[in-house]
Amino acid sequence: MNKPKTILIIILILLAGNIFLGVKYFSVVKELRQTQTALQTQKTNEKVLEFSKLFIKEVLKAETEVNFDTRLKLETVVRNLGDEEILNQWQEFVDSKTESGAQEEVKNLLEMLVSKIEVK
């Protein structure tokens, strides 16, 4: 086989290889994005659940005053959610001035937390 033909074949093989790997790359990238989205959703769900658990355990079931450390922890967790709606609702609850107001805000907060959990 002469040299030009060999080179041509090698080029064709390399080209085919590139095309194959390119297609593969894009499919993998697409898959990665989907996975990242799913992972993000899962992480959010976990964070929301973590906060919900903490809120129920430390606030709703509290028999006495919630201490500073716990409130600090709650504030940290709620801010870690990175959800402005929840943060605002949380703030509304924290700033409640009356018992009935606090009860209303608790209901709203719990409703919001549950609605934030995405099930696919």
Next chain:
Amino acid sequence: MRKKIPTKNIIFVLFLTFFISGFFAFPAGHVLASSTDGTVDSSDKYAWGENIGWLNFGTTEGNIHVTDSALTGYIWAENIGWISLNCSNDSPSSCGTVDYKVANDSEGTLSGYAWSENTGWINFNPTYGGVTINSSGEFLGYAWGENIGWIVFNCSTTNSCAAVGYKVKTDWRPRSARPACNNSSDDDGDGKTDYPADPGCSSLDDTDETDPAAAPSGGGGGGGGLPPEAYNPPITPEGGFKILINDDAAQTDSRKVTLTLKGGSNTKAVWISENSQFPEGFQVSYNSSLSQVSVSFDLSLGEGQKTIYAKFCTQWGRCSDVVSDSIVRVGETTVEKIEQVPQKIVEQIKKVPEAIAPLIPNFLKPKPQETAKPPEVPIEELVSKEAPLSFQGKWQLLPSEPIREFVLAPLPKEIRNLAQKFPELEKTLEEVGVSKITDIAKLKSVKLTLPGLTERVGLPTAKVEPGKFALPQGVPVAKLSPAIKQQLPTEIVFAKTGGELIDFNIDLSVTDKGEPQQKIATISGKPLQLVVKPDKPVKSVKGYLVFKSKTSQPTSLELPLNSLLASVIFANPVFAKTQDQPVRVEEKLVLLEFEYTDPDGDGIYTAEIQAPLIEGEYEIITVMDFDDPELGKKEIRLTTVVDPEGYIYEKDGDKETRIPGAIISLFWLNPETKQYELWPAKEYQQENPQTTDVRGTYSFLVPEGYYYLKAETPGYLIYDGKPFQVKEGSGIHINIELKTKYWWLKIVDWKTILLAVVIILLLYNFYRDKIRERLARSKNL
């Protein structure tokens, strides 16, 4: 002895007094140097609001000044507009209405409030916050806006300088950090304060206010002690005293100009003002070792020619003649025009980058800048030390009343009524712990059966007589004793069949709405006796049989042979409800209208009807018309599902072929003999065995017990079913498949046989060919 004071000394003292008092003639509030009347640095002028973005302390229009007593001027916030630091800023002053300011305690600790035109008050000394100015003139700490949250003045406060560096810096210095001759206090207690008022100060940077050693007094003279050079006028430099604005430029388009000052070798300070009388001028220190000094100066507002006057003074207060320079300020008109550009045009211009953005390929676009992360306020600062009311454990955060109402609500009225009429049901509900509305869910997975009439009135359900099959059977209503009739629950429709000997047990289920539903099942064409006892005397009791839907009842066809459970039947509540309107016959297909009768006048009304031939869901509506007009009419609804009859069939592929003429026998387990015996159907107005008609159908309505079926017909294998239990009132209508005796004929059809013959013939042909070849070969050999 009085000593005469020389006239020339008096003149000198007067002159000196007049000269020195010139310094005090300026307004009290006037400041002498930038470290006492600071402005904001031109580069370090930004603070960060967590919710409002950047705040600019160094705008020209804002004109912020920091003095020992307060801050004046305006902050410009990119998202909320102007923030006033002092009520005196407002024109006219609003201090008469609301006296507010950001105060300075002269040591750089700020307090008080600023006012944002759009977002309200900003506290410079909030709880967990506070703003200070350090000895370098840098603002530190947080202010709190009632509606905008925290404002951070220095990136070092939040340790975020690595991400984005910002701070607000002024050339004002806390009093303690300034030289003694520039700290607005009389440090040496001589009644004179700072340079140049205090003769102990040689300059603003002089750190000692103490007066030089007093020279021996000539007696009574105030001017004694000053060195001779104190009386010398300032030395004129080469070319004379000069002030140049922007290096003698003819015009400028900015308020901020640079002044070049040229003084003599003993010049220590320069007075500068736009007024030749220096009523509002300020003094800058002059470094005489330099040939000239440059200082920054803000021209007064407005365009046109601006003249700045200067006079050069020695450290003893002797000043030169006033010199000046002029410059024409232009561009303000232009600026105003730009400011007046209509908002619509500005918005359109702002949209241009967005409009052309899609046209630019991505690789040509600059990498998006990492948005400056807003400095995060430490979480400890956000959480108050004192627990908010909602965390104090004093409140019930979940409202107890709705929860209590939900959890402890009693059972629905319908179920309670039903339980009252059927004590057995009440007992069952108690035993299984169904007492609240939340327990209703338990009933959804439970199959309850209301007792039939016979059982309800306490009659034995089975009787044994010698020499006769002892079948459990009901009693016709007419034969009941008056006492038992008295016990009969009112306003419940009981269904019976087989000459009133078989009770239909009523299955009870609960709907999703928590309403009880009752069901009875019968088989098409079978007689049905209905019994009802009105609560009060009635004029008449009418019944209607209406068609509801042709619901398919797959279970009636697919019941396993070893079990005979009732088909799924839906029924409406049987409780009597006050009838507001007559039966709405226009909405329903009324198949039969019948009258209940009470021939013996015992208050129990009965009626006999025939179950419809077509299977489906029907409703029996019983309407009681009371004598008492106040009671009006009441109706009781009972939905009855009519199941089709059972049939005998033979399976042919996916198809079923009904088998007519098959004999089907029903055997019953006699509890006395423990043997299966032919069921005595005649006692129940039925036949046993039955012969299937052309449709291959059969059916039995039987009392409860254990049964099995047997079916036989010529050409088929005998079917001997497994025993199963029947509850009272349930029909037997199982579909039975019979197998043919010649089943193998169905596997081998003529096509298969033909194919097999052809294959065999072909093989035989091959075999013969081989034989022929062999013979031919042996002959050749």
